[in-house]
Amino acid sequence: MLLNPEAVGTAIEILKDDAASVFYAEPHQLVYNAIVGLYRDATPVDVVTLMERLSRDDAVEKAGGPSYIADLAGVVPTSANVEHYAKIVLDAAVLRRLITACSTLAGEAYESPGDVNALLDKAEAAMFSIAETRQLSPIFPVGELVPDAIDRIEAIIRSHKGYTGVPSGFHELDQMLSGFQPSDMIVLAARPSVGKTAFSLNIASHVAIHEKKAVLVFSLEMSKEQLVQRLLCMAGGIDSQRLRSGYLARNEFPKVQLGANKLSAAPIFIDDTPNISILELRSKARRHAAQHNLDLVVIDYLQLMRAPGRTESRQTEIAEISRSIKGIARELRVPVIALSQLSREAEKDDTGAPKLSHLRESGAIEQDADVVIMLSRPPAYKRQGGGEDDDEGGGGGHEKLIHVNVAKQRNGPTGKLDLFFDRNTQRFQDPAAGGAEAPPYVPGARDDEPPYDVDEPADEDEGIPF
The missing domain is CATH 1.10.860.10 (DNAb Helicase; Chain A)
Structure with missing residues (x-):
């Protein structure tokens, strides 16, 4: 010097x-x-x-x-x-x-x-x-970056898919986001029992089964056995309650085998460590990425994690966790979907639509996130058949309707769309296209009607045919 x-x-x-x-x-x-x-x-x-x-x-x-x-x-x-x-x-x-x-x-x-x-x-x-x-972060001249950008654009044109990232399996959502982009932190938020875990698993199963890409799921809320059971229902089109109770008809056994075959070949990895710290999660994600291919990370859910050491408040702790998740996405260069709870204020809103300010426990989540997706159901009076004046579109009075609001997208448009959620099979689907995996939805069908023909229960003496 x-x-x-x-x-x-x-x-x-x-x-x-x-x-x-x-x-x-x-x-x-x-x-x-x-x-x-x-x-x-x-x-x-x-x-x-x-x-x-x-x-x-x-x-x-x-x-x-x-x-x-x-x-x-x-x-x-x-x-x-x-x-x-x-x-x-x-x-x-x-x-x-x-x-x-x-x-x-x-x-x-x-x-x-x-x-x-x-x-x-x-x-x-x-x-x-x-x-x-x-870790040293060099400064790159833009001239060195342009060839890679051109190569990516040519690959997109040749693929005829129209998106650059990891597809969700939902056509309208993929058009809006152009897929989940590498290094992006995607926050998926909803009130309890709306279906955010099921929605994230629908995305994970589509990415793994149809796109043949590797998915790592950190489940802090549910055990690995419960997640696999949900994935079986999605992949095979099986009624989740009947599968859980073991009361299956003869024609459902092939569906279980079909779902099992799909999942066995799917590159989905699950870690169900409860109360995991952000440092431990980051360490496991880095180690997994070094040993296997990794295209998507799902964290269920953010508020159940803990930061190392003591923090002055829960808001500060959540802010540190949020920044670390964004750091994981940047470091591994993969999209990270982090599920988040919404506060009770979301239910008190007159419009019934959650806002960014309803993200629970810290405003840092909306700041760090590249994309924020919020799930909500129509108000109760519309779900019960009221909703003739529904301006949300897409059959607002139906019990299975879920509003999907892309409330923030750092590099693209925001907007709203509707999906149908079949709680029997845990499947989400596009109203128009019938979804990535799901059979076409039939409007007017009874909510308690199984999505298949129910035969007589299998005879216990015959044994299970798989």
Whole structure:
């Protein structure tokens, strides 16, 4: 840096401006801070200006004295390798931090802490903090990025699909979003029992079964057994209540086998760790992405997660979790669908339509999200047959109707659409197209009517035919 003032910017980009965390020896910390100060003031950096800055701070002797500072300029033969030299310094700093963190954690572990989970969270936080100091984000000239953009556009044109991201399986939603984009955080919000978990599983099953893309599901609310049962109902078109009770007709056994065959070949991975921390989730997602292909992450749901350590309020904790989820999407370059609860205020709204302000416990969620999708049902009087004046469109009086509101999209349009939700089979479907997987919906059918012909129950003595 003393040989070539232009090398200062390159070094600062790698080492940042915190000398104490990078340099071990105090003289080197003082010299580096002085150089950063000169660079910040747009003052040329050389031995003379450095000596003047150190003299002004009364730090010449602490920095090793005039002779030592003069000798620094001759330590390296050229400034051309400043980037490599800076990385050597950074690597040494990372190793020192790693040694310090491990020593501290080992001491706390020997003291037998009462809360082992808290110590594990602290260990993960320390490791991630150290790893982040090693991640360098270079600046790219736009000329290097244009060829990749052209290649993506050509691939879209050849595919004839009309979208650039991971498709949801719902035509109108995919047209609006152009699929779920890599690095996007998608918040899927609704009040309890509206169907947000079922909706996310419909998306996951379509992505895995039809698009042959890998999906990782973190389920904090439901067990893996419950999720698989729901997925079986969706894939096979089976009544969920009849499957849960075991009261299946003969013609339903092939449907169970069909659903099982589809799911067995689908690249869906499930983690049902309850009360998982954001650090543990991030660690598992990174490890899974390194070992397998990964195209979509689903988190059910955001408010059940916890941040490491203690936070001053629940709002602060949710804000930290939200920022971390966005960081996971950026780091893994995959869309992350995070389910979220809506506050009770959403039910009190006169219009019956939830708003961004109804996202529960933190305003940071709507700020961090690239896309916010809100599910809601028509008001009760419309579901019960009122709704002749419904201006929402799409048969507002039907019990199966679900309003889907794309309330925010950072890089595209917002808007509303309607879907039908068959609670018997846990399937969502487009009213016009019949959905990605679902059989065509027949308006006017009774809600309690099964979506198949019910035969006599199977004889227990015959055995189960699969």
